[in-house]
Amino acid sequence: MRHILVFAKTPYAKTPYDQWLAGSGIVPVIVTAREYAQGYSHLPHVHAFDAYDTNQLVEKTALRLAREFAVEAVFARAEADVVRAAQLRELLGLPGQHTASALAFRDKVVMKDHLAGGPVDVPAYRRLDSAYTALDFVAEHGYPVVIKPVSESGSLGAAIIRDEAELDAYLASPWRGTSEIEVFVPGQMYHVDGLVAGGEVVFVHPFRYLNDCLSFRNNDWVANLPLTREDPLYDRLVKAARAVLAELPTPPQTAFHAEFWITPDDRLVFCEIASRTGGGMISAMVRHAFGIDLDKEWLYAECGLPSTLGTSEYRPAGALCIPPRNGVLEQLPTATAEQPGCVREVMLTGSVGQEFHGGVKSGLFLAGYVVDGDSEEDVAANLEHVAGWFSDNSRWRPAESCGGTA
Template identity: 30%
Template sequence: MTDVRRKTTVLLLDRIGYSFYQDRDGRRFLPEDRCSVRLVTSLDKVDEATGKELESVVAVDVYDNRALAEAVHHQAGFKGHRADRLVAITERLLLRAAELREELGLPGQTVREALLFRDKVRMKEHLSAHGIRVPEFAPFSEAAALELLSRTGAVVAKPRLGSGARDIFVLREPADIASFAAGHASRLDEFEVEEFIDGELFHVDSVVQDSKVVAAVAARYIDETTSYTRLRPCRDVALGPGPQLDALLEFNERVLAAHPGFTGVTHHEMFVRDGDIVFCEIGARAGGGGVIAGFLSRTGVNLDEAVIQAQVEGTVPLPAAPAGHLTGFTVIYAGAGVLQRPLTPPDEPWVLECQVLARPGDRLERPENCNDAVAIVSVRGDSEDEVIRRLDQVGRHMVPVLSAAD
């Protein structure tokens, strides 16, 4: 008997453009033979919406909650046929996607589950209850910030639902707290305050099936994630074998064990101070910068594809054990002005990927978050030192040349 399987009807919420939902060879993450796609995409990305698998396309401002809800409800019942899954991969859309799933009665990550990966207060409350070392923290109030400052010497205020390393404030004096509170009085309930951890920042990127890590790669931020505020590159290098790698992977497994049933991809950041590991934050998404290129190079799995497969099928691709070579990336920023020269990487076989995000003639504004880059270059090497030397070579080769905007 012929096995005729009905296609899965996938309602996809998109901000980055539909051309990103495929690999370098053009293989679709939502293939025509298995999926029928109903797309809700950004107004400025609608021209990318092409493919035989697309059943219907609606373009809206995806950060307008009402417009997004109307578009999703339309697509969910398009032509009287109910969608099977609602999918989103962009961090700022994950919580909204969970809310819409619950409204529509669709399976997938719930609001409660999503908040544990989005709300920095909820995630630390949850993990602290499971014995994970987290910074001391509280929803922001002047009283809570002052009390915490009196015991820790410095505190950090950051948005509870923040992304892109934006609106992060280190407060070292009572006057700093008063100034911050006055400047953000209309939205203080959006912030948390936590102890400042003076340590190195690392991240572990994982593919996870039912809260078990299938594959993971750890890396160290060479530069602060807020380097964009100084127009300095942000470099990142994978860790080679050793006790530190083992300790970070073990900590990562403990954190993920506190999320029973979770299947998908995580980007998990943690501090290391005097040999102790302290949780920073975790997202149910692929990491930014060159994380995807590096993970693909070492395991053969595209993290964005793994996110989509997890949300559509409830499973993740089976990665290979991480390869012996290491990878790294540099994120390049520019100030305000008109870009004069093309940004091209060194012509070297060790360049894995170059994402050129600005071209000559583009009018650039000063970056507002860590995603506002002009280029992201990923490289490989046989050691951490070799990767760092190659990243620095890229930095010397790709210096943005600007002229003043008219």
């Protein structure tokens, strides 16, 4: 029996590793977060941890298991696991992404150091290690600027600083550790998602955001919609993503999620790239639109299994993520009969009676939907319709009125 180690920071319904590997002779050894453990409990080797992202017993246990089962590969699809998985592969001499590559895809400054002066426009940036650096950068480049952690995902911790008062407020808040400061880039944000297998880009497609990555801060929804091949931005975005992958130490097998701006004066500017599948409902949308399960195909590539990529017919589809509001959730629109007919997949991450404190990051949501339609314009309208339907059919109450937390 062959084994692989899987850092599984996802619910089983999203990543049924045993089902994907059925018939391959490969058994997954699962290391997961406590909240996802129940879903994997039918598997023979499951180890769950509290405080998963920062608990270093995860690394200790992973190393022990990797040696005990003589694993052939290590698979990790979550941002929190990119570096720890790379370090483990390197320590054990296993194939796949190693530490230098992982840092180039996770640390935004290392990433831009690789890309600066290359074929894709990169905004002015600097590693922010003290208040002096921020003051010096603003003196050189002016406002607005963006300050964000070097290694978070989903726009977590990002702050747009528009003037000296906002900078003062930022500097007065508790120090957040090493961050990056860069000039603010105006414009529409797009993302390009794809898969590298055998050192080749075997799937790539650009998408646009409806609303934007920071919509969650206003407890507003964000959606993703594929561009048509006829869209004038299609080729530009694909070319930019390929150029970025060529400049970085891209591993031979990886999914990727890259983000770019198109500015009001039509410049294409790099934002960031991750060596993983996109968050939210992006993977589910790709599966419905293109017939490709990026996570499964990536797993197969890491395990040396033959690809099941086909030439499925494209079907217009979009992804919708709705963050929670502030308060206690009293009602969810769960009745299937009421659901708009354009909905193809639903993922709910909360339950009635639970207390929430608004949106946390762009990839986390209360309700996720994959929506289809006859055309991209039809899908865009349906995404707005489903967001409105969800709002009309869910109910909240203020947390303080319930006499405690749920």
